[in-house]
Amino acid sequence: MGNWGGERGEAQGGGRQGRDGLRTVVGLMSGTSMDGIDAALLRTDGRERVEPLAFVTVPYDDGFRARLRGCLGGKGAVEQAADQAVHQVERELTDAHAGAVRRLLAEAGCAAADVDLIGFHGQTIHHAPEERRTLQIGDGARLAGATGIAVVNDFRSADVAAGGQGAPLVPLFHRALAHGLPRPLGILNIGGVANVTWIGPEPQDGLGEAAVVACDTGPGNALIDDWMLRHGLGRFDAGGALAAAGRVDEAALAALLAHPYFDRPAPKSLDRDAFDPAPVTGLSTADGAATLTAFTAEAVVRVVRHLPAPPVRWLVCGGGRRNATLMAMLADRLGVAVESADGVGWDGDALEAQAFGYLAVRSRLGLPLSLPATTGVPSPMTGGRFHPVR
Numbered sequence: 001m002g003n004w005g006g007e008r009g010e011a012q013g014g015g016r017q018g019r020d021g022l023r024t025v026v027g028l029m030s031g032t033s034m035d036g037i038d039a040a041l042l043r044t045d046g047r048e049r050v051e052p053l054a055f056v057t058v059p060y061d062d063g064f065r066a067r068l069r070g071c072l073g074g075k076g077a078v079e080q081a082a083d084q085a086v087h088q089v090e091r092e093l094t095d096a097h098a099g100a101v102r103r104l105l106a107e108a109g110c111a112a113a114d115v116d117l118i119g120f121h122g123q124t125i126h127h128a129p130e131e132r133r134t135l136q137i138g139d140g141a142r143l144a145g146a147t148g149i150a151v152v153n154d155f156r157s158a159d160v161a162a163g164g165q166g167a168p169l170v171p172l173f174h175r176a177l178a179h180g181l182p183r184p185l186g187i188l189n190i191g192g193v194a195n196v197t198w199i200g201p202e203p204q205d206g207l208g209e210a211a212v213v214a215c216d217t218g219p220g221n222a223l224i225d226d227w228m229l230r231h232g233l234g235r236f237d238a239g240g241a242l243a244a245a246g247r248v249d250e251a252a253l254a255a256l257l258a259h260p261y262f263d264r265p266a267p268k269s270l271d272r273d274a275f276d277p278a279p280v281t282g283l284s285t286a287d288g289a290a291t292l293t294a295f296t297a298e299a300v301v302r303v304v305r306h307l308p309a310p311p312v313r314w315l316v317c318g319g320g321r322r323n324a325t326l327m328a329m330l331a332d333r334l335g336v337a338v339e340s341a342d343g344v345g346w347d348g349d350a351l352e353a354q355a356f357g358y359l360a361v362r363s364r365l366g367l368p369l370s371l372p373a374t375t376g377v378p379s380p381m382t383g384g385r386f387h388p389v390r
């Protein structure tokens with residue numbers, strides 16, 4: 001992969017590796033909440049060094065969000081991907097990402113020619129690793145053409161094809177950021193789905209890397225968001241205010257937690273709509289919100305027994321860290337410090353987008369994106385598909 005510079009080359013007008021060994025990259029994430037596109041600009045060597053530069057979120061409009069939802073999951077989603085309707089949404093999604101890149105670079109005062117690479121996650125519309133299927137829509141070649149910047153996309157397929165879960169993929173990025181923080185450390189991302197990265201003690205001899213274990217914990221905000229939408233109460237429970245006004249229905253919570261997912265050891269991963277919220281159906285809006293919020297928190301508690309040792313501290317990123325009721329439930333139930341990742345100087349909204357920029361560099365360098373302990377893949381696995389500027 002030493003020819004990366006050559007492949008990008010000056011003919012492609014791209015930035016080149018700086019004297020400090022860092023690449024300038026854009027990371028793009030459009031997560032399971034389907035709230036919009038997160039776009040991050042950073043410099044990184046794809047190993048230890050990460051220097052965030054800028055970040056923007058570009059929300060989807062309601063019409064596009066509805067069209068995107070129409071592509072989601074269910075039987076035959078992969079076959080459906082051949083459909084014209086899905087292709088049309090994929091084109092729209094890709095063009096919206098190109099717009100997000102332009103906006104990010106304009107805000108950062110950075111020229112496209114100074115960017116080496118884009119890491120383009122795309123939108124997951126189907127995730128069934130047990131069937132060796134995962135599908136993120138997003139046209140890498142079209143994005144490269146529209147931005148004039150080479151693109152890496154399709155980060156999850158190689159892992160899933162090799163028998164891994166294909167998710168979560170942020171753990172190696174989390175480890176790169178976590179130097180000097182107390183161990184074992186739990187990093188909890190609460191998006192539509194929630195996922196944890198457990199990071200063990202730093203090797204005493206300074207050689208090698210800290211152990212890392214990861215999995216999806218269970219629902220994040222998706223069930224709460226769907227509940228709010230269904231009741232005409234907005235897109236999410238701002239600050240957790242509605243949940244704070246309700247009472248947790250213990251019988252409904254127990255029914256939700258009866259799902260076999262919580263007994264499965266890590267690594268394991270989820271599709272957005274893996275859980276059926278039927279147990280809360282008859283509850284008041286406030287009690288339903290409280291119970292679904294407790295479900296997200298309790299799912300995190302249930303994962304602790306699948307980790308090598310309980311984390312001594314939890315750092316929370318993703319939109320769920322803004323839900324004060326959820327954060328209080330987590331602190332109460334985990335019994336150790338639970339705090340926003342922003343408190344250690346990270347941007348809890350930008351982390352996933354940054355991770356896909358970082359992983360794009362790793363992809364070009366042929367480095368692993370996943371490990372047996374993060375996705376269950378049989379051996380450390382690289383991945384991603386490269387789309388040069390033509």
Ligand SMILES: Nc1ncnc2c1ncn2[C@@H]1O[C@H](COP(=O)(O)OP(=O)(O)OP(=O)(O)O)[C@@H](O)[C@H]1O
Pocket residue numbers: 029030031032033034035189190191192193194220221222225235236237238239240317318319320322323324352
């Ligand atoms: N002020 C707030 N109060 C409560 N919840 C909030 C607030 N702001 C955002 N959220 C929640 O965070 C969600 C968005 O989180 P985020 O952007 O981390 O998800 P994502 O990246 O789409 O998902 P994933 O990590 O699963 O891919 C919203 O859908 C909402 O539920």
Ligand SMILES: CC(=O)N[C@H]1[C@@H]2OC[C@@H](O2)[C@@H](O)[C@@H]1O[C@H](C)C(=O)O
Pocket residue numbers: 031032124127134166167168169170171191192193194195216269270352
């Ligand atoms: C298949 C898929 O898109 N999974 C997402 C989703 O959103 C959160 C959780 O489920 C996580 O496993 C993953 O995203 C993050 C960015 C990851 O791969 O680390």
